[in-house]
Amino acid sequence: MxxxxxxxxxxxxxxxxxxxxxxxxxxxxxxxxxxxxxxxxxxxxxxxxxxxxxxxxxxxxxxxxxxxxxxxxxxxxxxxxxxxNMKYTFQKVGLVKYDAFNEMGGKLSFSLALLSQTNDGFIINAMHSREGCYTYIKEIIDGNSVITLSEEEQEALDTALNSNKK
CATH class of the missing domain: 1.20.5 (Single alpha-helices involved in coiled-coils or other helix-helix interfaces)
Structure with a gap:
């Protein structure tokens, strides 16, 4: 085998x-x-x-x-x-302090702009004088006011509109 x-x-x-x-x-x-x-x-x-x-x-x-x-x-x-909800809260702020009257010093008057994300809100203008303090409010819709704004109010509004562009 x-x-x-x-x-x-x-x-x-x-x-x-x-x-x-x-x-x-x-x-x-x-x-x-x-x-x-x-x-x-x-x-x-x-x-x-x-x-x-x-x-x-x-x-x-x-x-x-x-x-x-x-x-x-x-x-x-x-x-x-x-x-x-944040769209409707005040997110933009502009503040301008100024002297409303020549005889007053210390910049006790101010314009304060408060705006939402959609540029809606208001401007508070407080003018201080010897007789008292006068406060005015103007409504802002889409970044514009129906009532004519003073120089200080327009400056506060511009500051608020540009506050989130940084």
């Missing part, structure tokens, strides 16, 4: 096959030991610390993620609502 064809004694073939079987048995034992170690590590991983189950931990984290997503959605809605 093969031994006669190759010129090898059959005893050497049997010894070689026995050695191969012995090596395969050793490899199988090493694999079994590694598999046992892996199973032990897997069981420890799945049971977790303090008898906590990995599934319970994952479900808990998923619930927390859902809560965070809901909270984020509410925050976005609140922020959008705040920004839409």
């Amino acid at each position: 093969i031994s006669e064809y190759l010129g090898i004694d059959s005893d050497y073939i049997v010894i070689g096959l026995a050695a191969l079987v012995l090596i395969l048995i050793i490899v199988m034992i090493v694999n079994a030991a590694k598999m046992h170690s892996l199973k032990k590590a897997y069981n420890n991983f799945m049971t977790g610390k303090d008898a906590k189950n990995l599934e319970d931990t994952i479900l808990k984290r998923l619930d927390q993620v859902e809560q965070l997503m809901d909270s984020n959605e509410k925050n976005e809605k609140n922020i959008n609502r705040i920004f839409s």
Whole structure:
């Protein structure tokens, strides 16, 4: 047969096959030991610390993620609502102090312009004299007044209109 064809004694073939079987048995034992170690590590991983189950931990984290997503959605809605309300708040300010009358000093009179994002608002003009203080208000719509503005009022309005352009 093969031994006669190759010129090898059959005893050497049997010894070689026995050695191969012995090596395969050793490899199988090493694999079994590694598999046992892996199973032990897997069981420890799945049971977790303090008898906590990995599934319970994952479900808990998923619930927390859902809560965070809901909270984020509410925050976005609140922020959008705040920004839409901000359009109507006074965001632009212009103030000019001046002397209304030559005999008065100290720049006690003033013009104060308060405008929203859409340039709507009013100008308060307070003129201080020896007899008293007179206060006037003029409505501003889209950056303009229907009533003619004094020089100081126009300066306060221009300051307010340019206050957010920085």
